[in-house]
Amino acid sequence: MKVLLQRCKNASVIVDGQVxxxxxxxxxxxxxxxxxxxxxxxDFLVEKVVGLRLFEDDQGKMNHSIDHVSGGILSVSQFTLYADTRKGRRPSFIEAARPEIAKPLWELFNEKLQAKGLQVETGVFGAMMDVTFTNDGPVTIMLEA
Structure with missing residues (x-):
């Protein structure tokens, strides 16, 4: 499992013209x-996302976690994180889970984040999405389990 985490000032997903x-x-x-x-x-990645201290304190140090700043999460399923580009010009996605496996696991991931008391918004699994956000920092971190 991979999670590309981007600290943001705001983020939204639009599918078929609807937020x-x-x-x-x-x-x-x-x-x-x-x-x-x-x-x-x-479970490992939920704990990592919740526990990471990526928000700045009064001295400008990354000392606060997302719950400390009452931050929200926008979760977007992204099978292309498993793109293999070692050969040719077209990526292979053979390592990405099939939708019947990936969707329930992604939904469970989101439910477990919500159970930690976080606001969790989502995209739509398998849909073409317009994702807009303002990266804060920028802070972008790849998490893997």
């Missing part, structure tokens, strides 16, 4: 699931 998720300050999470992922990887 499906929108947050102010927080994290945009691009979430990739592979075929071997289980609840164990989800």
């Amino acid at each position: 499906t998720g929108k947050i102010d300050r927080g994290y945009l999470l691009l979430v990739g699931i592979t075929s071997t992922d289980t609840e164990k990887e989800i």
